[in-house]
Amino acid sequence: MEKNIQEAENYCQQNGLNLTPVRRKVLEILLEKNTAIGAYEILDLLRESGFKNQPPVAYRALDFLVQNGFAHKIEQLNSFIGCMHPGKDHSPAFMICRNCDSVSEEEALTRNFSVSQIASKAGFTVEKAVIEARGLCQSCSDLA
Ligand SMILES: [Zn+2]
Ligand SMILES: [Zn+2]
Structure with missing residues (x-):
């Protein structure tokens, strides 16, 4: 998992993206599980890790991760998983x-x-x- 985070960091650096602490933490949460997690659960886990309860910040972090290929939204489950191929355009x-x-x-x-x-x-x-x-x-x- 460290490796994936490292890759994400490198990718962000190379592409002028900012992997803020909350974005990084959300990515860690997603990569830790092999199940998809809903936004509410992510919010809970963020709170447990000492982040303030700020749903808009968490949602924006999720958007960022999805847009940049670090996470996918599973429509059927209305939840998210971390991506194992960050930065690659893939289907x-x-x-x-x-x-x-x-x-x-x-x-x-x-x-x-x-x-x-x-x-x-x-x-x-x-x-x-x-x-x-x-x-x-x-x-x-x-x-x-
Ligand atoms: Zn099973
Ligand atoms: Zn993927």
Whole structure:
């Protein structure tokens, strides 16, 4: 995790972005968990770490992280996860476990995956597609 934070710091430095203490802390919180976390939980954790209860600041920090590719919003869960490929433009595919809520991020490799094929028939060019797949993760299906 230290490594990811370090990468984020380097990326920010190189791109003239400011990884403020609260942004950094939110990123740490996100990277610590392998489950997606909602904004409220993030607020609680920030408070526990000694940050003031300032929801707008926390939301802006989340926006910053999402916009710069350090975190993703999982629409289905209305929550966030840290990204393992900061600074890279990528089309992620999320595997969301319905049993333990773990989320793993895989790279949805190429542009010509099925969404694009369907879309091009409709004359639509896909620039970014986010896949959210729901199911059972490896450890949960082992238990089943
Ligand atoms: Zn990502
Ligand atoms: Zn699971």
